[in-house]
Amino acid sequence: MRIRDTLFASLVLLAPTLASAQSWPTKPVHILVSSGAGGTADILARMVGERLAPVLGQPVIVENRPGAGGHLGAGLVARAQPDGYTLLMSGSPTHSVGPHLFKRLTYEPMRDVPPVAMIAVAPNLLVAKSSLPVKSLADLIALAREKPGQLTYSSAGNGTSGHLAAELLKSTARIDMRHVPYKSGPEAVTGVLTGDVDFIFFTVPAVLPQVEAGKLRALAITSLARSELVPDVPTVAGAEFPGFEVLGWYALFAPRETPKPVVAKLSAEVEKIVRSPDIHDKLLQLGAEPRYMSPEQVIAFVAVESPKWGQLIRESGASAD
Numbered sequence: 001m002r003i004r005d006t007l008f009a010s011l012v013l014l015a016p017t018l019a020s021a022q023s024w025p026t027k028p029v030h031i032l033v034s035s036g037a038g039g040t041a042d043i044l045a046r047m048v049g050e051r052l053a054p055v056l057g058q059p060v061i062v063e064n065r066p067g068a069g070g071h072l073g074a075g076l077v078a079r080a081q082p083d084g085y086t087l088l089m090s091g092s093p094t095h096s097v098g099p100h101l102f103k104r105l106t107y108e109p110m111r112d113v114p115p116v117a118m119i120a121v122a123p124n125l126l127v128a129k130s131s132l133p134v135k136s137l138a139d140l141i142a143l144a145r146e147k148p149g150q151l152t153y154s155s156a157g158n159g160t161s162g163h164l165a166a167e168l169l170k171s172t173a174r175i176d177m178r179h180v181p182y183k184s185g186p187e188a189v190t191g192v193l194t195g196d197v198d199f200i201f202f203t204v205p206a207v208l209p210q211v212e213a214g215k216l217r218a219l220a221i222t223s224l225a226r227s228e229l230v231p232d233v234p235t236v237a238g239a240e241f242p243g244f245e246v247l248g249w250y251a252l253f254a255p256r257e258t259p260k261p262v263v264a265k266l267s268a269e270v271e272k273i274v275r276s277p278d279i280h281d282k283l284l285q286l287g288a289e290p291r292y293m294s295p296e297q298v299i300a301f302v303a304v305e306s307p308k309w310g311q312l313i314r315e316s317g318a319s320a321d
Contacts, residue, residue: 024084024262028059031252032077034070034090040203040286044119044250045089047282051273052266062089069159069320070094071102071109074253078112082255084262088113091250092161096305100313101159101320110302113253116263117270118293118301120283122248123223124165124201125208125230127216129192132199137220137240140199144175151177154188154197158318162188164309165201165222165246167316172241192216201246204229205287222246228284250288251298267294 029052031045042064049060065073070093080086088094095109107113126137134140144151155163158181170177180197182188189207191197193215200207201222208230210216220236221227224245236244252270254263273279274292283290293301313319 022261024259024265025056025058027085028061029056029085029087030061030063031087031089032063032065032073034065034073034088034094036066037064040122040248040288041089041091041250043286044288047279048089048119048252048270048273051279052269055269069098069102071098071105074098074109074113075105075107077253077255078107078109080255082257082259084254084258084266086255087116087266088253089250090253092248092305093159095251095253096249096302097159097164097309097313098320099306100310101318103319110299110306112256114256115293115295115298115302116252116254117267117274117295118249118251118291118298119270119274120250120286120288121223121291122161122203122250122286122288123221123227123229124162124246124248125204125211125218125233126165126199126201126220126222126236127192127207127211127218128199129195129197130215130217131195132217134219135217137234137236140219141173141175141240144173144177148176149178151199152180152197153177154180154182154191154200156185156188157181157183159313159320160185161246161248162201163318164312167312167318168244168246169236171312171315172244203248203287205285223289228289229287248288249291249301251293263295 031049033042033045035041045062049062053060070090074090074094077086077088128134134143153166192200207216211218218233221233222236224237271292274290280290
């Protein structure tokens with residue numbers, strides 16, 4: 001009797017949640033972007049929101065909440081009501097790299113803002129100044145070994161994808177090079193163009209025009225397989241170091257305890273969006289490649305990614321606190 005009463009009570013408590021999930025959404029859905037306007041995450045959020053709105057029958061409003069390496073926006077979503085009306089567009093900065101850079105977070109990203117779906121990944125292109133006497137990744141490594149501590153690389157700051165890619169190369173190839181952090185990505189690229197810095201790992205669209213103009217030399221790309229973006233450029237993994245991979249990645253997240261039917265519906269709709277041919281082309285223009293993953297697949301992906309970056313960050317001494 002007691003067991004039956006307990007089950008009945010549990011169903012009574014669960015009923016409003018189930019009913020709410022079935023009727024969702026009945027008002028606008030908000031996607032908070034953990035970075036500034038105009039960036040890849042922002043563009044992706046607006047692209048996804050535009051496609052979701054007619055399917056959901058409600059407006060999808062995108063709001064930028066940059067700050068603290070993305071953790072300002074992620075923290076707001078972590079504290080939001082888990083009702084499916086507040087989502088997060090973010091990725092590696094908040095969920096695989098950031099937890100190791102920021103030691104004073106008031107929430108646990110993967111626990112408190114779990115994934116809904118992976119949308120895209122973005123490799124980095126390794127480019128060197130045209131005056132550097134190298135034509136391949138092997139040449140760059142040989143030069144670094146010949147001149148330990150003399151070669152320099154720029155980045156948009158500690159913990160950024162380009163910084164970590166160079167640190168991983170240093171660790172993997174056992175070479176010594178100096179990091180020159182800049183305040184922004186464009187400034188970091190300019191540092192290489194002017195010859196103040198020797199090379200950089202950076203997003204493809206931002207440096208490809210300079211490569212095509214002969215002002216920068218492309219040496220390798222950080223995806224495991226050759227990229228559609230630059231099919232003639234070899235991978236770091238294929239050229240020298242099997243398994244070498246550095247990807248920026250973008251995903252949709254929701255507060256912990258968001259109803260499972262809501263998460264499942266969102267994930268299914270995002271998959272349709274990611275797999276559509278026109279979105280594929282738009283992602284390539286952004287320097288990203290479509291890669292849908294279910295919530296479970298994202299969790300498994302981060303379980304491998306996060307420890308890798310955690311170890312590298314500890315070894316490099318990088319910190320954002």
